[in-house]
Amino acid sequence: MTRTRVAVAGASGYAGGELLRHLLAHPDVEIGALTGASNAGQPLGGLQPHLVPLADRVLEETTLEVLSGHDVVFLALPHGQSGPIAAQLGDDTVVIDCGADFRLQDASAWEAFYGGEHAGTWPYGMPELPGQREQLRGATRVAVPGCYPTVSTLTLAPAVAAGLIEPEVVVVAASGTSGAGKAAKPHLLGSEIMGNASAYGVGGTHRHTPEITQNLSALVDGTVAVSFTPLLVPMSRGILATCSAPLARDVSAEEAHETYAKAYADEPFVHVLPPGQWPQTQSVTGSNAVHVQVTVDEAARRLVAVGAVDNLAKGTAGAAVQCMNLALGLDEGTGLTTIGLAP
Amino acid sequence: MTRTRVAVAGASGYAGGELLRHLLAHPDVEIGALTGASNAGQPLGGLQPHLVPLADRVLEETTLEVLSGHDVVFLALPHGQSGPIAAQLGDDTVVIDCGADFRLQDASAWEAFYGGEHAGTWPYGMPELPGQREQLRGATRVAVPGCYPTVSTLTLAPAVAAGLIEPEVVVVAASGTSGAGKAAKPHLLGSEIMGNASAYGVGGTHRHTPEITQNLSALVDGTVAVSFTPLLVPMSRGILATCSAPLARDVSAEEAHETYAKAYADEPFVHVLPPGQWPQTQSVTGSNAVHVQVTVDEAARRLVAVGAVDNLAKGTAGAAVQCMNLALGLDEGTGLTTIGLAP
């Protein structure tokens, strides 16, 4: 069989490195061009020393010429840079964007949260949403979901869809630092991160807020109000999302669990834990799995669900490969794993 | 001046060690008996190697005979053990309990969350609550608040008291591991904790839930519903509490901040950060300070407040010393600091 030839634009960053880690494990893929920005011309070995088989590969400039001639192009670029490049790549190339450019349907939300002109909307790469897997099969353009929206959406979707809760959810998501990328900023220094927990983007100002709202609102008539607070905690990878909402009616913990178990029964990568066992991020480190648990707080009359994801794996690169598989007509799970790296 | 002679029961644990660190810095205190359980007979140097000046002190049994003859006895014992010992100590001894035994007013809440008979209710050691400072002046018995209730209460109290929010709050609090104590349990091993975030006590089952409810409900007519979820994140110390509730009326971020700034203007240890600056636990490590910030999420129509505390310091031992100062008629801040250890 002919292998699928893929390029990765933005190969020196965390998302790019994780894409390559995934692609190296994919049996049907041949890794073609790798591009960087300020790192173009450097060997990958000094930038991503964990990717031993690619140590001698040299980064190229992110140009149409370099990216042409591949079956699949992954874009792992800063927000706003995917649009212009994607526009140049023909429809015979599958383009999978790990950035935010094509995730939102609402241009005004894009402008309010990201600024600048909205590039458009592509099929949204979350096959676990109703009807979404079909849209991704054979797609030539895919917008990979954001990391926080991935875990927040999957942790709340069954409750929202089944009408167990009122459409006003609270999400507090504790994240590792790799989601903030590899650009050196003082507040992301190891000295600032270790022994420290902090909140940021409080009050609905984080850019992933409209994406979570979009995903959950699509499950109901009307809008789901989302109160989203991201936290930075001292770990490199992983997001733990604690999600809750007022009960819409009397719901027992058992009913809630059954609703979730049923919703995800056929999903290869969403794992509803047995009752009483709560998700931890370590269990999904490096894997494409999402671990979810749900219960009901009788006294507070709220449903509480917790989800864990690896922000770089299922939260970015794993989802990207899962979508590539669907786009190419491969088995959805090819090259992916549900097995985390623990401890 | 005669120094106050203090004993610490439970000197080998984390709360006991932190009490001693604080007491060693207190100019008016002389450290008397130190007791342990299974560690009785051992020198403190092997158990608390950071407390160099006490390295040669030997732990004694936790008995009335050992604890008698001190002006102040601090109890840092497992829940349920303070009651019997406290009953034997006379009213001429100030007894400050760092455990939960005497925190709750509602015997049925005690029985539901802790089991066994309720030992009683002592003056609650949170001087920042309305009228509470006066109760603690000259008190001979003090129940030191729990670590989660300390930060959750102080982060929400101004909003609750001012009627800015509906009485249904959501608290998600990310904690370091020292709050779980020094008893060796597999899920608290370093290998399990590092690179990992997890939730526990989900659905209102954590024992600190009724204490938070008690504190906030005392500020209003009626009951405040509390949805509380604690998280374990990879750091030794610190709690970051993300708290939110539906707005009771139109409230701007500015009004919310002013309400908080005014409420804590005269408090020596609660520091409302300037607008736009959010709390981080590192800033309060080892200190008696609480850092708080608040805003309003217009889209979700919720007030969101975040607080940071060191669970062992202001969350336990610092509050205990603050209360001792009040009980003895000393300046409330003697031996305490607002300066954290960072980075």
Place this chain on the structure above:
Amino acid sequence: MTRTRVAVAGASGYAGGELLRHLLAHPDVEIGALTGASNAGQPLGGLQPHLVPLADRVLEETTLEVLSGHDVVFLALPHGQSGPIAAQLGDDTVVIDCGADFRLQDASAWEAFYGGEHAGTWPYGMPELPGQREQLRGATRVAVPGCYPTVSTLTLAPAVAAGLIEPEVVVVAASGTSGAGKAAKPHLLGSEIMGNASAYGVGGTHRHTPEITQNLSALVDGTVAVSFTPLLVPMSRGILATCSAPLARDVSAEEAHETYAKAYADEPFVHVLPPGQWPQTQSVTGSNAVHVQVTVDEAARRLVAVGAVDNLAKGTAGAAVQCMNLALGLDEGTGLTTIGLAP
């Protein structure tokens, strides 16, 4: 093709979990019996939540009956327990011991460092040593090397074998905590580990000392004196070994690097980094790779080499699978990777 049926004794510990993570990724293996000690009867999902595909498998007792009927039995048991079980398993079963029981050739060294009777000596599972790969091909018994000896030996072997250094080496190896296992001990609590670095087994008392001595001495006439100090540093996985020795003659940094590059040119899992790039443990996390670098300190007249390994992967489970492949006549690298999980 018929899959190789394997059993894992000690499946609830860290070595056992890592063996299963590796075996799940192995294309030619079918996972048979899994055993535990106090955990027998429990489903694996609660003990190793990262191993989703095995969540419903129930641990059995570690008995001959349970372990019989497998092509390969991996033993991941406390030291001293492998001998009795191995003795019962026939030579038609490949037995791969991840414990220390069969590593040492010198019975007196065993008795001095481990106590009790020496169980014997099996083929030593480090194919990178001269002549060792041949011994492992078709072997039915393999003693998997210790984690510290793996990285110490591979980091020093080329210099020792080429006579670049005097036979008196100093090894200081900083290790993550998973090497200490999953048994709950107070000094391994997260609160004790984070923000902390400590030394233990100082002065040549660590049990891995004679194993390092044995490996290096086999490369020369006579004995290599080994000063070995292990450190515990705040990470779950990984060992970074800093190794040095007096130069035996004038050696340039270039010659040292060439010696290493040549020694490992054909090794699939030992990666000598380009000059100037130093190993870091993150690069090998979860992988079977060892990263090595070497230089010469002209002023101190010492060769200094640094090696990085994942103690659970190449340091235990990866080496075990590598040896199984050799024992079974499979390609040595089947199911293994050189790609680390970073960041």
Place this chain on the structure above:
Amino acid sequence: MTRTRVAVAGASGYAGGELLRHLLAHPDVEIGALTGASNAGQPLGGLQPHLVPLADRVLEETTLEVLSGHDVVFLALPHGQSGPIAAQLGDDTVVIDCGADFRLQDASAWEAFYGGEHAGTWPYGMPELPGQREQLRGATRVAVPGCYPTVSTLTLAPAVAAGLIEPEVVVVAASGTSGAGKAAKPHLLGSEIMGNASAYGVGGTHRHTPEITQNLSALVDGTVAVSFTPLLVPMSRGILATCSAPLARDVSAEEAHETYAKAYADEPFVHVLPPGQWPQTQSVTGSNAVHVQVTVDEAARRLVAVGAVDNLAKGTAGAAVQCMNLALGLDEGTGLTTIGLAP
């Protein structure tokens, strides 16, 4: 009593912040001007949020005009910047330099390791060295030792001075990240640091090498050869130095311990642990204490000593305050503590 008025140049960095934390705890000090470079004009609260009492203080430019009129000026500036400023400050001002500019006696060593012209040599701020305390009493210029040299020197000095070891020492020192400062560099990002251990400056190239050599060589006739390797491990603070050297004669572990205990018997800040107890950095976090232990490896015929220090405290700011106390004729320990912050 009139308080000593002090200025801190470089108040926004880690050394500057730690100086201020120490100075705020000093009873005889009044904090005057605070200066920054690119941060001049900003309030300290946003840069050092843990220093609550100074939150509203605004950083000024680092000029003679700003620094004049203080009794003591602390310089916490990048290497090479202290010389020009110090030259302008009169001898009636005590100048304490936390940088490297004035530590080395050998101008050629300065040029080889730092580049540029050597600024000169000031009294070296390590009162624990023979005769050094006297030099510091009443001094108007003090060069604060480097963090690695502090712990390496104090861990080896008694063995060197007593002639227990050959003059060829090996030091491997595992450090937290704060020693690398607050300037944002990609390899110091939290994502790169957590779960990672790495070596740098291998082969005698680290700038602290000549300083360690200078200190140890002063204790003997001739030169002590120093093989120094620094490691970066995932913690914010602390250095653990593992030091060893060949025995010069038969030495028992007991004799070694007695030699150390005697050498430091009168030192307020160097604490030789009881036999069998090994240093850990957590015990000295935030304190001015150094913990040391020593033993003998009979088989390798080496003395092995381990020391722990907080690089920012006794390794920088604590030593600076200790030296200020000596310079001003105050009690040496004023405002300093031997009590660490643990866990």
